Each structure stands twice: as C-alpha cells, then as structure tokens.
Amino acid sequence: MRELTYNEAALEAIAEEMRRDPKIFYMSTDALPPLLKEFGEQRVKATPITEAAFTGIGIGAAGCGFRPIVDWRQVTFCFVAMDQIVNQAAKIHYMFGGQVTFPMLFRASVGGGGLVAAQHSQSPYSMFMNVAGLKMFLPSTPYDMKGLIKTAIRDNNPVISFESSRLMGRRGPVPDEDYTIPLGQADVKREGSDVTVVALAWLVHEALAAAEELAKEGISVEIVDPRTLVPLDKDTIRSSVRKTGRLVIADEAGPTAGFSAEVAAVVTEDAATFARLKAPVKRVCALQVPIPYSPVLENAVFPDRNRIIAGIREVLDAKQPAAA
Amino acid sequence: MALSTNLSPDKQREMLRQMLTIRRFEERASADYLAGKIYGVVHCYIGEEAVAVGVCTALGGNDRIISTHRGHGHCIAKGADLNRMMAELYGRQTGYCKGKGGSMHIADFGIGMLGANGIVAGGISIVTGAGLAAQMEGKGGVAVSFFGDGASNAGPFHECLNIAAAWKLPMIYVCENNMYAAQTAAAQTHALPDVAARAAGYGIPGIVVDGNDVFAVHQAASGAVDRARSGGGPTLIECKTYRWRAHTERKGQPDPRDQAEVEAWKRKDPIALLERQLRDQGELDDPGLRAIEGGVMSALEAAVAFAEASPFPLPEQATDDVFAA
Numbered sequence: 001m002r003e004l005t006y007n008e009a010a011l012e013a014i015a016e017e018m019r020r021d022p023k024i025f026y027m028s029t030d031a032l033p034p035l036l037k038e039f040g041e042q043r044v045k046a047t048p049i050t051e052a053a054f055t056g057i058g059i060g061a062a063g064c065g066f067r068p069i070v071d072w073r074q075v076t077f078c079f080v081a082m083d084q085i086v087n088q089a090a091k092i093h094y095m096f097g098g099q100v101t102f103p104m105l106f107r108a109s110v111g112g113g114g115l116v117a118a119q120h121s122q123s124p125y126s127m128f129m130n131v132a133g134l135k136m137f138l139p140s141t142p143y144d145m146k147g148l149i150k151t152a153i154r155d156n157n158p159v160i161s162f163e164s165s166r167l168m169g170r171r172g173p174v175p176d177e178d179y180t181i182p183l184g185q186a187d188v189k190r191e192g193s194d195v196t197v198v199a200l201a202w203l204v205h206e207a208l209a210a211a212e213e214l215a216k217e218g219i220s221v222e223i224v225d226p227r228t229l230v231p232l233d234k235d236t237i238r239s240s241v242r243k244t245g246r247l248v249i250a251d252e253a254g255p256t257a258g259f260s261a262e263v264a265a266v267v268t269e270d271a272a273t274f275a276r277l278k279a280p281v282k283r284v285c286a287l288q289v290p291i292p293y294s295p296v297l298e299n300a301v302f303p304d305r306n307r308i309i310a311g312i313r314e315v316l317d318a319k320q321p322a323a324a
Numbered sequence: 325m326a327l328s329t330n331l332s333p334d335k336q337r338e339m340l341r342q343m344l345t346i347r348r349f350e351e352r353a354s355a356d357y358l359a360g361k362i363y364g365v366v367h368c369y370i371g372e373e374a375v376a377v378g379v380c381t382a383l384g385g386n387d388r389i390i391s392t393h394r395g396h397g398h399c400i401a402k403g404a405d406l407n408r409m410m411a412e413l414y415g416r417q418t419g420y421c422k423g424k425g426g427s428m429h430i431a432d433f434g435i436g437m438l439g440a441n442g443i444v445a446g447g448i449s450i451v452t453g454a455g456l457a458a459q460m461e462g463k464g465g466v467a468v469s470f471f472g473d474g475a476s477n478a479g480p481f482h483e484c485l486n487i488a489a490a491w492k493l494p495m496i497y498v499c500e501n502n503m504y505a506a507q508t509a510a511a512q513t514h515a516l517p518d519v520a521a522r523a524a525g526y527g528i529p530g531i532v533v534d535g536n537d538v539f540a541v542h543q544a545a546s547g548a549v550d551r552a553r554s555g556g557g558p559t560l561i562e563c564k565t566y567r568w569r570a571h572t573e574r575k576g577q578p579d580p581r582d583q584a585e586v587e588a589w590k591r592k593d594p595i596a597l598l599e600r601q602l603r604d605q606g607e608l609d610d611p612g613l614r615a616i617e618g619g620v621m622s623a624l625e626a627a628v629a630f631a632e633a634s635p636f637p638l639p640e641q642a643t644d645d646v647f648a649a
C-alpha cells in the first residue's frame with residue numbers, strides 16, 4: 001500500500017471532502033499552500049490573527065448552511081477563542097433546541113517534543129472533553145487521521161481534530177480508495193494477554209516499542225488506541241481490561257483531571273471490569289507542570305517507552321488490591 | 325536619506341552600539357540554532373533594530389516594556405544582560421528563566437522588561453496593566469507595548485487602546501509594521517494600510533514613522549513619553565520596517581516574500597543609515613567604528629562562553645516554580 005505522512009493524510013482527507021462538497025471552506029492564519037492552490041482564495045481563507053473572530057465566523061457560517069474548517073494551527077492559539085468554543089460552538093445546537101446544525105471541523109496540533117516551551121507544547125484535550133457538546137479525536141497513524149477527518153467533516157456537530165505535532169512527518173499506509181472511520185471506535189493496535197496499555201497518539205508508538213521489548217521476556221501487552229476522545233469507546237477499553245486484568249494508561253498530558261483519569265474511572269466504575277482487576281491502575285503521564293524549554297527539563301517531564309515499561313512492570317508486580 | 329537629531333554624538337554612538345549588539349547577537353543565535361546548540365524556535369529581529377533602540381532610548385530605567393515572540397531586540401535595547409540571555413537560549417540554569425523559557429520567553433522584570441511572549445497580542449493587555457500600575461504609583465512612569473502588524477488585528481489591541489484612552493493611561497503602543505504576519509502579507513489582512521490610522525477611533529494620536537530611521541523613532545517616542553508622563557494618555561506609533569530573515573530560523577521554513585522586496589529593504593539598513601549619518605557629521609571614523617564593533621563582539625563572545633560554561637538544569641528542577649512559595 002502507498003504511504004503518506006500523518007500531515008499529508010489530513011490534507012488529503014480535507015481536499016477530497018472539499019472536492020465532494022462545495023459547502024466546505026477553510027480558514028486559518030496563513031492559507032495552506034496546497035489547499036489554496038487547488039481551491040482558491042474564496043474557499044481557503046487567510047485570516048488576520050483573530051482566532052476568536054474566525055472561530056465565531058465559522059459558527060455563524062455553519063448555522064447558515066456551510067461546513068467550515070477552522071484551523072487554529074496549534075491548540076495554544078485557540079485559547080483566545082475560548083468563549084466561542086465553550087459558550088457558543090459547544091452549546092448552540094442544544095440551547096436553541098436543536099433547530100439547526102453547526103457542522104464544523106476544528107484543527108489543533110498538540111503535544112511537546114519541539115523544545116518550544118510552555119505556551120507551545122500543550123496537550124489540553126481534557127479541558128475540551130469536559131465541555132458537553134464537542135466531539136474530538138486524536139489519531140496515532142496516517143490511516144486513522146484520514147478516516148477520522150473525513151467522518152468529522154461529514155458529522156453535523158463541531159468536532160475537534162487534535163493532531164500530534166510529534167507525528168506530523170511520520171509515514172504510514174493509507175489506501176487509495178475512499179474510507180471513513182467512525183467516531184467512538186477504538187482500535188486494538190496490538191493484542192496481548194498480560195496487561196492492557198491505553199495510549200494516545202505518539203505514545204501508541206512508544207507503547208508498541210515497549211511491548212516489543214517486553215515480549216522478549218514473555219510479557220504479552222495489549223495496546224488499545226481510543227482514537228476518539230469524545231465519544232469514548234468504553235466497551236473496547238473495558239473488554240480489554242477484563243481480559244488482561246491490568247491497566248496502564250499512557251498520555252502526553254498531565255494526569256490531573258485528564259484523559260487518563262477518565263479512562264481509569266471508566267474501568268473502575270464498571271463492576272464487571274473492576275472485579276477482574278489484578279492490580280491498581282497505573283498512569284504514565286507528563287508531570288503536572290507547564291512544559292519547560294531546556295532539553296534536560298523537557299525530557300524529565302514527558303513519558304516515553306521506558307516509563308511505559310516501568311509502569312507495566314509495576315502493575316505486573318503489584319498485588320491484587322483486595323489481597324493487599 | 326539623511327537622518328536628523330539633536331541627540332549628543334555619544335548618545336548616537338551608543339544607539340549604534342546597541343543596534344549592532346542586537347544584530348550580532350541574532351546572527352550568532354541563528355548560527356548556533358542551526359548548529360543545534362539552541363533549540364525550539366528563534367525569531368530574528370534583524371532589520372528592525374532601530375525600532376527597539378529608538379524607543380528604549382527615550383525611556384528611563386523605571387519605565388516598563390513588553391515584547392513579542394521576536395524579543396531579543398527589545399531585551400537588549402532595555403539593557404538586558406547578554407550573558408543571561410545567551411544562557412537562556414542555550415537552555416542553561418544561569419539563563420534568565422533558568423532554562424524554562426528559551427528565545428520566545430526572555431524576561432527581566434528588574435529592568436522593566438516584562439517578557440517576550442509566544443502568543444500574538446498576548447502582551448498588549450499585560451503591559452497595559454503595567455501602564456495602570458504606573459498611573460497608580462504616581463511617579464511618572466510609562467509603559468510601552470511592542471507588537472507586530474499581525475497583532476494589531478487582534479482583539480486585545482483594540483480593547484486596550486480604548487481602555488488606555490478612556491483611563492488616560494501612560495502608555496505607548498509601538499506597532500512594528502514589518503508588512504507580514506508569518507507568511508501572510510499585511511495587505512491581505514488589513515482593511516487600511518496604516519495601523520496608526522486606527523488611533524483616531526480611540527481619540528488618541530496615531531503617528532507613522534520610518535522604522536528604519538532610529539532618530540525618527542526616537543523623536544516620536546520622546547513626544548509620546550512626554551505626553552504620557554504629563555497625564556496626556558496613550559499614543560500609537562506605527563514604525564514601518566521590515567524583517568530581513570524568514571519568520572523563524574527553522575530549517576526549511578518557506579519565505580514566500582519577493583526577493584527583490586527583501587533586497588530593497590536591505591538597502592535601507594537602519595544600522596548602515598546611522599553609521600553613515602555619524603560619519604557625515606564627522607562623529608565616527610574607521611577606528612571609532614572598529615572600537616564599537618570590537619566591544620560588541622567581545623561582549624558577545626563572553627556571553628557565548630558564559631552560556632557554554634553554564635550547567636544544564638537538573639531534571640528535578642522541572643517541578644520548581646510551578647507555584648510561588
């Protein structure tokens with residue numbers, strides 16, 4: 001199969017959808033050259049640096065029958081548009097009794113690794129998960145990216161595409177033919193029987209490397225990639241944990257009230273899954289600090305394959321909670 | 325073009341020294357970035373040095389400024405220590421931010437430099453708070469917001485100009501109009517060519533100056549400082565200038581600008597202009613220039629040596645300073 005980068009897969013999905021549906025248009029500071037070239041300035045708009053304004057403009061156009069794509073570039077830059085995201089986009093369909101739909105795709109890169117310090121290395125998706133009325137996903141492969149973006153563009157709700165900046169140039173197979181991936185469907189990226197690792201984005205790849213390493217010792221790791229954050233595929237996560245009895249959650253964001261906390265709750269609040277747990281749930285996350293610049297400090301903050309391995313060993317060594 | 329000023333020759337030579345310091349510092353930062361000794365992202369100010377130096381020369385030690393993502397020039401013009409600046413770029417413990425900030429986040433509150441900032445227009449309200457503080461302190465201090473043409477389209481610019489005008493805050497808003505916001509030309513995103521024209525909407529003076537003429541910038545800033553100190557309220561100064569280098573130093577970063585346009589602006593080099601002016605006045609000769617250059621280079625070499633000799637932070641320091649004691 002041919003290969004595309006993560007970023008190319010996103011652009012290909014968008015271009016295909018824009019060809020299919022003339023109601024789709026694109027807004028970002030700096031027009032993306034390949035889209036601008038194909039679709040022209042009417043449909044690919046370079047905005048002033050006004051995220052609050054062009055997010056709101058997107059909402060208005062969506063309510064009037066268009067399907068805007070609002071590209072904030074880095075998630076960092078959408079914080080100036082929080083009113084439009086939280087008070088408007090997320091609530092407007094519900095608040096007005098479902099009269100009209102607001103189909104929108106928001107794009108936002110997340111994550112660290114670039115040594116660009118606190119403001120430009122953020123993974124704040126759980127802040128958005130906390131807002132009812134927004135769907136969102138965070139893919140780990142070019143294949144998932146393309147399929148999820150297409151679904152999101154066709155969805156009649158605001159959907160945020162969180163995109164890992166560490167993965168932008170990473171290649172992977174993407175079929176030629178049209179396909180979509182439903183929102184809310186996790187993907188088991190590796191099957192195993194001793195421990196479940198639920199990981200997101202870049203950490204899916206780190207978890208795969210960790211699993212490969214541990215396989216040499218006969219430890220069998222199952223890796224679940226939720227792909228979609230809202231709606232979350234609870235069934236796949238729970239059934240994996242019921243099988244393995246152990247759970248490690250790997251997330252590039254900090255742990256506090258985070259995605260990892262949500263997954264831990266999803267597993268422990270389900271009686272059938274809880275009953276099968278052989279060890280406490282382990283979270284392998286970033287430290288709960290703003291991300292520092294210096295490489296020594298940045299490395300100290302982010303989880304990686306070694307910390308996932310350490311986390312897995314910890315749950316394998318742990319006693320069953322009831323027996324403790 | 326002839327520059328004119330009534331500043332003393334010593335002061336003029338000092339301005340030249342500062343502008344040269346900014347340029348050489350950034351030439352070094354760019355080279356060290358490409359060599360992998362400086363990380364993340366570096367935005368160079370080269371070509372715009374007259375703005376920071378012209379404005380800061382009009383300020384006193386107790387006045388405060390805020391910067392942008394393109395912050396080295398403002399730091400140097402306000403008197404920041406090159407050693408600690410370079411150490412910050414190198415990610416060392418001895419840097420201004422203990423290695424936590426890097427190029428985009430250098431601050432020195434001790435000299436009234438309230439920080440470079442990675443969010444476009446993010447500093448405008450913060451420094452308006454410094455203007456409010458100066459007004460409440462009642463000691464005649466002023467505050468200066470440096471920001472780009474791109475930032476002038478963002479909400480905080482408009483919101484703060486209105487508040488500062490309504491409250492008569494001792495503010496100077498300095499728009500560095502280098503005609504581009506990242507890859508997008510200002511002509512595509514601005515309804516009017518002059519940002520300064522917007523001042524009329526807030527009932528304050530809006531002045532357009534040649535941002536490559538350090539004396540013109542200085543003169544406009546001095547007038548605005550006088551007005552602010554005497555309770556007259558804010559001024560908007562738009563400095564027309566140009567960045568010579570790409571938006572960032574990142575490898576492979578495209579620069580969509582017309583090369584002829586870049587070359588034309590390089591012929592209006594603010595440093596060459598000032599140098600020629602000093603020579604024409606008989607205030608600078610070859611040995612004099614060599615002495616200034618030599619001083620700049622030895623300070624820069626000392627800063628690099630300081631940075632290189634400084635230790636990296638310890639991993640456990642990642643959790644320091646999340647909360648104040």
Ligand SMILES: Cc1ncc(C[n+]2csc(CCOP(=O)(O)OP(=O)(O)O)c2C)c(N)n1
Pocket residue numbers: 029049051077080392393394442443444471472473474475476500502504505506571
């Ligand atoms: C709120 C926000 N949106 C987008 C960005 C990305 N960005 C960084 S610099 C820049 C262009 C800024 O242009 P301008 O204000 O003219 O300053 P210049 O770079 O020309 O000095 C953009 C869009 C950002 N940092 N913050």
Ligand SMILES: [Mg+2]
Pocket residue numbers: 472473474500501502503504505506
């Ligand atoms: Mg600009």
